[in-house]
Amino acid sequence: MISFELPSFIQNQTQLIEMVAKQAMRPYSRDLDEHEHTRPTTFVSMTWPFTQELVKRTLKGLEETNGSNGHGPKERKGPDFSVLALVTMIEQLSWGDAGQYLCLPHPMLGGAAVDSAGTPEQRLRFLKKFTEGNPKWGAMAITEADAGSDNSSMRTTAVLDEDTNEWILNGEKIFITNGKLALEESDGLCVVWATVDPQAGRAGIKSFVVEGNTPGVSIAKQEHKLGIRASDTVSLHFDNVRIPFDNLLGSAEVQQQTTVKGFKGAMKTFDASRPAVAASAVGIARAALEFTVEKLAEEGIELDYTKPLHELTAVERDLMEMEARYKGAWLLTLRAVAMMAYGESNRLESSMCKFRAGEAVTWITQKAVELLGPTGYSREYLVEKWMRDAKINDIYEGTKQINQLIVARSILGYSRRELK
């Protein structure tokens, strides 16, 4: 039955997160943006207790279902709203500051990959560390210099050393959010995509868990970015990195065979991560929209929703369209997440919400800078930062175009060959 009501446990967490966003994020936003690569320590220490609880809740759910990652009611007594809880939190934290949000001590993308491609045992094993000790981070390494959206042409290799039953990873990955936090500054984890057979194309690609402080991993480069500067984006160099055999994510069949099953399992990560990116986009959009409305109201420009079209000024029309685009992107995101909760496939819907939200927040924040004139452009305020932060959502987890391609193939029923 159609309903837009959030479960009460999610409604209950919103106040706490709003407080974090207002008190632990916003006051540090400008400073962290101006001093790239500085750690948002207040935010991390305030959120770590909370994210531990979130992961505990997920683990408890996993234990009840013996680790099955089915989120649907078939595997569970009812729908699993844990991803919804995460996504609503991401929206709120990104309203606070998208750069800091990415530093959330949480399995994040690495967790999504473990959840999508791992076995029940692996899910329990790798997530447990996020419920204890010092703050930890999760990351995912997929992109290479010559393998962006075309990730099947990646060159990082994983070779099995049969004597020790270990995988040996070699190669270089780029654009890894939290790579440094996950592997160098904490005992976190990074899911690394590599090929066990470079001749096999997609069929050879598997995902591996590399844990924090594993020898042979080094930070090759720390990027300087347009926005989300509080978040570190690094290149990781893997030089004969040895990891246990069981750190290859997936079933024995995936582990032993060269089929596209492993690749497809790993690609499923995006069905969960794309709504998360969309949620972050929506959070920034809401921040920009609220600030714009507030500032304009101080100037006596207030929206009257009873005005007919011919009485609306250009600014009022822009504001209303900003509101519509924000709302639409959020609803598409909620739909993709709700489908996960009910155990339905959401490949199409997750790409749809991701490209739409990325596009919406890019437009909304650019509009906000425009509507506020010199104030919008000034570094005294955060709007210009939000515009720079926003743009990443149009790019990572698949550019707008690659997600449109996925949507297009899906609605047309086309293969990769039919629609390139």
Add this chain to the structure above:
Amino acid sequence: MLDFRLDEEQQMLNETIARYANERVRKVFRDAEEDGHIPPEVVQAGWEIGMLPTSIPEAYGGFGEYSAVTGAVATEAFAWGDLAVTLRIMVPNLVAVPLMLAGTEEQKEQYLPLFADEQAPAFTAALTEPLVRFNPYKLQTTAVRDGDDYILNGTKTVVPLADEAQMFLVYAAEEGQTQAFLVPAGIEGLQVGSRDKLMGIKALPTFLVTFSDVRVPAANKLGGEGGIDFSKLLTHSRVALAAAAVGVARASYEYAREYAKQRVQFGEPIAHRQSIAFMLAEMATEVDEARLMVWEAAWKLDKGQDAMREAAVLKLHVDRMVLTVADRAVQVLGGYGYIREYPVELWLRNARGFASFDGLAII
């Protein structure tokens, strides 16, 4: 709890209407548009699906429960078939829904049972005025209290089925506030003028209607002495029209998608090209997004919450969305899109209409 799936009843209703739209409406809609006339048996079959009677409570002779969400689902499904036919079937809603939402107990008891009948009563409503600067919150048509009566003066346009109507719900400004009055046909001073010549929805007969010192008893004022909260009614109307717009947009998108898969140029279907495929992806996304926005506003209405703001934003956004999607559909069909043998030019004309359709449908 958060859920975007239709319940069983809505699914059945959706399927029933989809079948009707496909098997009945799509067979006649082009001729109806060209002739300006919908076959009465098609209208009757649509009425018999029972959307309105099942939303009227049993206490007033109906068979069910009012739900804006269900109304939105149904309206989209109808409008996928054809907009003019949809608006035609929904004309009785223009009086019944305001009665349900804002009528006094006496008014509901007197009129609502008429709408639960096998034949729809010939009731219609008059809101739109023939002005560039039409504003439903600041009507030019006036209602002035005179003793136990009201005296109405003004000109209305796009009044559906005015020629055969027995009763009009006329919106007029009383001391600057929009109120509504039940005005029986044939009353002195009420004149049904010429049939409107519109860009689209030509199958739906609409008329110019003038009111010159029309005198009705004060008891005919909707909601009694206190009157109505017009913004609430307009909100319901905007949600209904937005749902219809989603139906028109979905029809356009689906037609363009299937065409693009069939149409071969340079040795392969044009849908193999990103320039076409990406347009279709955008169209699909816009349709889904708008539907979710419609449902959210409708859901708020069902919860008894105010959705005036949502509906205003929705109207602006969806009016643009449906036009864009219909325009893209014409574009995907290229030259054929411009030819009246194909439906997309009709949908483009209908799509533009939503900008001026305030009050022409209500759920």
